[in-house]
Amino acid sequence: METTKELFNEYLDGNSFNGELDEFEKYMMGVVKDSYEVMLQESPESYPEVYLGIVNDYTFNAIAFKYKNNYFIGLNIGLIRIVKNFYNYLFSRNDVFKEIDTSEEQNPDIDINLSELDNYIDTIGDLFNNYDFESVYPKSKERKNNAKHFAANAVSYLFFHEYGHIVHGHLDYSIKTNKNFVFFESNSKNEGNLISQCLEMDADSFAATKTISLIKDPEFWSGSALTTGFSSVFMFQLLSTKIDNLNELSNYSHPIPAIRQMIYLNMVYAFFYQFSEKSAEEIAFKVVDVVLKEHKIVFMDVLGLEKESLAIVNSVNEKVNQHFKIIMNTWNEIRDDLSKYAYGPIAEKKIWK
Template sequence: MNLRGMSDQEIEFNHLFREEGGIYRGKIVEQTQFHSMLFLADKLIEGFKTSERARDLDIYVDVIDNFSINACVGKKGERYYIGINVGVLVLLSNMLFRMFSSNSILTEVGDASKERVTRKIHDAQIRDIQTLLDDFNEDLTPQDETRLAAASFFFKSIIEFIVLHEYAHIIDGHIDYCIDTIRVCKLFEIQPTYAVGFDNPVFQQTIELQADDFAIFGCLHLLHDTQLGKFPVNPLLKPYFKDWKSTLQFWYLPIYTYFRFFGHLNQPHSLKKSSHPIPAVRSYLVLESLDHFLDNDFHLPDHEEVSLSCIESIFKIEDTFDQMSEQGKDLKALVIY
């Protein structure tokens, strides 16, 4: 890696995450997508600088040159770092385009008749980029403009959730606690085998759920600002932002996709050993948080219909995974309801 011309932040980021692959400066991700993702992350964090506990925090976000699905928060000196693996960007884009270029998936969005039959892949969380390029070298660009816009919205929504989730690990003190207790300066979403983590998986799942709660809160406020007209909505997607019910139902499609993307297993035994809560638990938290925030922050008394619409989104994404992956559905995610 040629560090010439890099800022001090970039050099420190590269050094902190060198074991994971260092800073990404390759070409497999389109530059427009790469820079727009970093710009989005910076704007999200800047938006919270007005709060007292975040005002003086020095936080830098960048991409790690690693093709696995993972994200990480770290600290060096007084500066905090959020790293998102380039694999998340590549595999997420591939999965979302695969969804919306299919003529049988989420057919209520746009005109699915313009799309084609896409091949099933064995694992929606495929981790071998070369296999993806060699065996599934397909043009997955959705042909319908509305479906293409929806894929972009899904990508943006998931990146927002990831960044806010990692940001919560900083402002809620998780990474500092990690440093103070186990002397480790990095906290991963998916714990690598070589990395030291907390001995108690339930404790780590708890802080992950706390980070989810903050991300849900942040995303809801972004959606609220969108409804108020502070953020523009692609005109093609306006029918999905008519009211809270339609907005949240559409938003939860990518969020549940993200839960399945980072971990599709819902077996109860995973609760005893996993460093991350299973999708069923994360989904339950979303519904509980929606009820709380809609009641206390937005003063909307009737949430049952909204919650049911989000559960409907879960079924739609499970159907999606069934059609595009040989893994099929994992309806254990719905048992908790």
């Protein structure tokens, strides 16, 4: 009988990653696997097990698929290394995350400017493949540790997003309805992708709830929400492609970062509200204040992303808000059918006007 590792490699036509991970990358993957094990112990017995593997692909992508009645999640080696490089780059700068001592840092001699993003296929994350980061890392121990911590949480968030596609029945639903046996995290453009966007938003909700809920001590709630906030909101932006027409929001496989960001903030509030309305408000407002301000500094001030592409800008755009409501109303249309394939409870219907 074939092992799940062998099945993973077989499905990928032998393209699983068999190289060596460095210390930073091993730490990231260790955090992902540990978080998954903790979540499984605390989740309903009905939650399925998955095999987590690394794909020998250097693009910024991840996949969830079903093969021979087994579930798999694959993280591209490119995604792992780009996330590592991204956070090493940020924490090696003295103008980002200034609350953490920057006295030992000097800005790297790498001129990254995302305003040059002029195609609609590559994600922002993919552009980090164009630079040599071998000697780019923070000098201070505290900032090195923070780079590893943030990077590991970012990859964990994406893993739980992929796992959400499985647990909430997206994968089996898609197999039954349109023979889609795999979910990719890279954005694609085709007409009529509202159902796809619904499923992506639902997977984001699952990931946000699971990553935050791993922290049990109320003393660390705020810090956990902030870490997850940086990890998720930054990841949404890295996974985005250039969108120049807000009238075509329905034609992308994934919601734009602004909408994914809105979902994350809603889930933060909803999670902490069950314990205390005051705590929910305080933590949600802190996340908005701290994470979104740093988001602007990183992507616009440092990396030169055009203002119109910034998630925090689009989140207050009326067309974006209207599209958010359209997605949520589409959820109402598919929710009952989707629930037949879910391994646990999923979001109820809600009227959005």
